[in-house]
Amino acid sequence: MINYLTFLPEIILVCTAILILVVELFQAPSSKRSSIRWIAFLGTLAALLCLSCLSGSCPLGCNLTDGTAQQAFNGFIKTDGLALYFKMIILLATLFTLLMTYRHFETHKTPYPAEFLAILLFSAAGASALTSAQEIITLYIALETLTISSYLLASFMKKDKGSNEAGMKYLLLGAFSSALLLFGFSYIYGLTGTTVITEIAKSLAMQPSSPLAVFALILVVGGLAFKISLAPFHMWTPDVYEGAPTPVTAFLSVASKTAGFAAFVRLFWVGLNVPSLQPIWMGLFAVLSAMSIILGNLEAIPQKNIKRLMGYSSIAQAGYIATGFLAIGPMGLTALLFYIFVYLFANLGVFLTIVIVANKTGSEQIEDYAGMWKRSPLIGIVLLVCLLSLAGVPPFAGFSGKWYLFGAAISKGYTWLALIGMTFSVVSLFYYLQVAKQALVVAPKDPSPIEMSLLERSVLILCVVVTVTLGVWPRPIMDLAQAAASSLF
Amino acid sequence: MLEQYGYVLVFLMAGIVFILGAFITGWALSPNGLLGLKYKYKKEVLVDTYECGVETYGSSWFRFNVSFYLYALLFVIFDIETVFLYPWAVSFKALGMFGFMEMIVFILILLVGLAYAWKKEALKWE
Numbered sequence: 001m002i003n004y005l006t007f008l009p010e011i012i013l014v015c016t017a018i019l020i021l022v023v024e025l026f027q028a029p030s031s032k033r034s035s036i037r038w039i040a041f042l043g044t045l046a047a048l049l050c051l052s053c054l055s056g057s058c059p060l061g062c063n064l065t066d067g068t069a070q071q072a073f074n075g076f077i078k079t080d081g082l083a084l085y086f087k088m089i090i091l092l093a094t095l096f097t098l099l100m101t102y103r104h105f106e107t108h109k110t111p112y113p114a115e116f117l118a119i120l121l122f123s124a125a126g127a128s129a130l131t132s133a134q135e136i137i138t139l140y141i142a143l144e145t146l147t148i149s150s151y152l153l154a155s156f157m158k159k160d161k162g163s164n165e166a167g168m169k170y171l172l173l174g175a176f177s178s179a180l181l182l183f184g185f186s187y188i189y190g191l192t193g194t195t196v197i198t199e200i201a202k203s204l205a206m207q208p209s210s211p212l213a214v215f216a217l218i219l220v221v222g223g224l225a226f227k228i229s230l231a232p233f234h235m236w237t238p239d240v241y242e243g244a245p246t247p248v249t250a251f252l253s254v255a256s257k258t259a260g261f262a263a264f265v266r267l268f269w270v271g272l273n274v275p276s277l278q279p280i281w282m283g284l285f286a287v288l289s290a291m292s293i294i295l296g297n298l299e300a301i302p303q304k305n306i307k308r309l310m311g312y313s314s315i316a317q318a319g320y321i322a323t324g325f326l327a328i329g330p331m332g333l334t335a336l337l338f339y340i341f342v343y344l345f346a347n348l349g350v351f352l353t354i355v356i357v358a359n360k361t362g363s364e365q366i367e368d369y370a371g372m373w374k375r376s377p378l379i380g381i382v383l384l385v386c387l388l389s390l391a392g393v394p395p396f397a398g399f400s401g402k403w404y405l406f407g408a409a410i411s412k413g414y415t416w417l418a419l420i421g422m423t424f425s426v427v428s429l430f431y432y433l434q435v436a437k438q439a440l441v442v443a444p445k446d447p448s449p450i451e452m453s454l455l456e457r458s459v460l461i462l463c464v465v466v467t468v469t470l471g472v473w474p475r476p477i478m479d480l481a482q483a484a485a486s487s488l489f
Numbered sequence: 490m491l492e493q494y495g496y497v498l499v500f501l502m503a504g505i506v507f508i509l510g511a512f513i514t515g516w517a518l519s520p521n522g523l524l525g526l527k528y529k530y531k532k533e534v535l536v537d538t539y540e541c542g543v544e545t546y547g548s549s550w551f552r553f554n555v556s557f558y559l560y561a562l563l564f565v566i567f568d569i570e571t572v573f574l575y576p577w578a579v580s581f582k583a584l585g586m587f588g589f590m591e592m593i594v595f596i597l598i599l600l601v602g603l604a605y606a607w608k609k610e611a612l613k614w615e
Contacts, residue, residue, distance in 0.1 A: 021601070
């Protein structure tokens, strides 16, 4: 028998997506299509609730398990605490994306709203499945479900040149990186004769270091680094982030990256964490991380388009998160998980304001954010708080997140990397504050107020509250992250 | 271990001999070849893609109707369904009720896909 509980969140997401497609078929083309939006929203919420049931702490008291890790398919899929934490991040990001979608498609009309929502949910299901994969074929298939859906989402605005460019570039580079990854996997399978990650570790530990293993390792690092846009595999990021519809950009910057880091943790901390290979991939990652921090922050400075700026910023953020990835151990993993949570709220808060502002002004240029403070005080506050949090300024959550990340890196002897991270956090303050300066100091060209719905208002307030609270009182999420990290150690 | 590669060697030799044989035969039968058979060809026949069969016309570099693509896509989906159904049918008894329900779910998903394509008029030829 198969234990369906292990992938209940994915089942819910996929069923919701299919339901949306079917429901839309029987709707008149002229209808407002609010029902499919509600189905998508409730489906994702149900999947999120299902996570807490799986972790044994459901608010409604319908605990599906006793809190122990669930296995299926001979252990190919294991939904442990770590997977549940990553799934939580991905589903929260999906909820945010859905909210942005509703606003975004008010001005950017698409004839296929149901298909967009369905593909988004398929993509979320792929990302979610990726986090609990314990086997490289399962991992690869989940990754492809995520990325192939993302190619479609990025190029969804058929008549829009930028969207087409984004989709095309993402498809070509994504397919190339998938090929690299698969090539690496094939060598790993050839060396070990197994696809299960824990067995790979056992088999690799028994054999001497071989150049083939190193070759495979480099291919896998390259292939996966594309997905989370670590420099020098980041070239696609700015173009795709700028061209793709804004909700998709937001989804890529959080959900896709989270799934990528989940794959990294599973593959490298478990599968390739053997004495003969560990120093090699640690070295590679240290270089990739440093390059991402330096290049991402420096290239963000001259940007005029806010989505492009956020693209470069996300490259730098991936670099910061990678420093936590280098500190193998519960401390590093806790820091990594905590930072991803902080990054989620800060980044998606900014993207939500981008969608709302673009809906009103039709512009994504930073200069058009002039006087946002006067036009909508909330947007001004969100931009200030979230951007300062991304830069890592003390009272906000980004600071405590970076504190843990760099602390973990220093404790493992990566002081130089932490120093680079800290230095370039200061550099990043320059371009983050330029946006904040436009919004808060410069006088508005067009003083008409920007209105938003009650839901958007409350989500923006939530972003600010979470970002500020976690800065001064990180305990609750740190506890959650520690519990999640303990499932691996 | 090593002698197992003997099979590979035999196959390799057979492959090489086959290809060389084809070349030599072709050369032998050609007008200026070994057998010296002098055929009389018309010029236009010489440049044809195929020497026999139905006469070709037009160029292969023209635009296809995009509707073919939709049909091909749907065909592939149901083709795969058949590929799955065969091994399932063979081990139907061993899989029992569980396998039956799994296959029902699989076919239901495909049916939803077909209904979707139908309703979206992908099957309509225009």
